[in-house]
Amino acid sequence: MxxxxxxxxxxxxxxxxxxxxxxxxxxxxxxxxxxxxxxxxxxxxxxxxxxxxxxxxxxxxxxxxxxxxxxxxxxxxxxxxxxxxxxxxxxxxxxxxxxxxxxxxxxxxxxxxxxxxxxxxxxxxxxxxxxxxxxxxxxxxxxxxxxxxxxxxxxxxxxxxxxxxxxxxxxxxxxxxxxxxxxxxxxxxxKEMPPRLTAITGYDVFSHVSENLTAKGDHPTADPLAIRAIEYVTEYLLRAVEDGEDIKAREKMAVADTYAGLSNTISGTTLRHAMAHPISGYYPDISHGQALASISVPIMEHNIENGDEKTWERYSRIAVALDASKPVDNTRQAASKAVDGLKNLLRSLDLDKPLSELGVEEEKIPEMTEGAFIYMGGGIEANPVDVSKEDVKEIFRKSL
Structure with a gap:
């Protein structure tokens, strides 16, 4: 290590x-x-x-x-x-x-x-x-x-x-x-955040830390923060969405957000943020959190399909933190449980929306792909699985 x-x-x-x-x-x-x-x-x-x-x-x-x-x-x-x-x-x-x-x-x-x-x-x-x-x-x-x-x-x-x-x-x-x-x-x-904003920003917490966990390299000082943040998202985000006056839920999500920021500074984001940034660059009315949500499943599936045992073990830890699988394992089957947990989370927050529903046009995919590589190349390099421009284009298409 x-x-x-x-x-x-x-x-x-x-x-x-x-x-x-x-x-x-x-x-x-x-x-x-x-x-x-x-x-x-x-x-x-x-x-x-x-x-x-x-x-x-x-x-x-x-x-x-x-x-x-x-x-x-x-x-x-x-x-x-x-x-x-x-x-x-x-x-x-x-x-x-x-x-x-x-x-x-x-x-x-x-x-x-x-x-x-x-x-x-x-x-x-x-x-x-x-x-x-x-x-x-x-x-x-x-x-x-x-x-x-x-x-x-x-x-x-x-x-x-x-x-x-x-x-x-x-x-x-x-x-x-x-x-x-x-x-x-x-x-x-x-506690004044409306439900939709609570859901969108809360999902950004999950997105940061799940990317931090799976990023290339070793980041043991960030990983405990990231895992705890996912656990708080699992337990408290929907509570905060449904009842803005739930002070415990608000406090736990604020702690999760702080953990995520610290984790992100230590480790860094990967392909999901690299692809989400050009979406809102070309479509500024699409919120950052929703952009992340709409591309999350195809990216996770791509990384698991093409990952190694180390990558699978990290996704398995995400699955456990999402209460989607136990115990942690370094197999593709265990890692795939993270996809099930992610889909459940998106569905519960009403964020499981395709990019086409948000107004993204297929003809913009080549430009958004170039933007990801030009402006967010660090996130692409940090992705646990190497991706080409054709890979990114295909993930965008699957997200439509």
Missing amino acids: EFRHNLPSSDIIFGSGTLEKIGEETKKWGDKAILVTGKSNMKKLGFLADAIDYLESAGVETVHYGEIEPNPTTTVVDEGAEIVLEEGCDVVVALGGGSSMDAAKGIAMVAGHSAEERDISVWDFAPEGDKETKPITEKTLPVIAATSTSGTGSHVTPYAVITNPETKGKPGFGNKHSFPKVSIVDIDIL
Whole structure:
């Protein structure tokens, strides 16, 4: 066994009412903040006003930037960075789901590196085939993250996922300098997630950790987190979907999300995320979680069919965590039980929808395939089974 454990850390503040800590925690890192949110939910629920009050009461002058939409684009991120430079902000605060946190990280990269060199775009930092990327350094502004969903894990990862509306590319990128300094997980915010959002983001938890478990290489420090996260998804996700006021279910899913983010930072995602990113790059109205769900079964079947004993054993562990099989075994038959468990999970969450039902057209498959290899090549390389472009095209077709 060989592995390397290199995990930067956030100061995680977890519990009901913890948003009130956002002011004092932000003050440790700066005096003037840009507060990055989506367009309506945090305002509608009152958490935006609360956050501003907490920040300003702690002596942090606050500029609100509430233009973030799902699948944040280079345009929105670069505009946010320009506001930081114009207003003289020295810390970036995210309040919202994965999109707000990803955008905040991108804004922090651009604004921090623009102090000495202007006309920088977040796309300069993004991987794109053989393109030479701008390094993300300690110049990146500090990020404080308060999550409103249990699913992306972005509050405890360094990764920003940004879409280029011109190329349709949607890579994930970041390093230790883009890791949030402080992460706030307030159950009072999370319990406001509607059922559909709870299901979609909760499935993202499963997707992260099941990919982390099966990725090439050895990752024993991530695997226990990943297994526990799947167990929590199995026991608590449907409960949270059916009853948003079930505090225990909300807490366990928030812990699972945090485990998934930490696991993902140690190990990494594989083919499922590599293929899902170009789906929402070309079809931005398709949520990330649903895109993952729609391609999950054909990918798992492909990996099991073409895997070795090590791969089968890892899928068998997923099957056991999904309560679909016992005991763990290194046979193809044991691994295949994971497919049964996955189908049951998707069905229970009403996420078992083909891509065609979501509006994906077969004619886009070649472009989406190219996008997966250009922008998410690392995930393809980490897949437990080597795949070609023809393999990916065929998986897309089976997902229609």
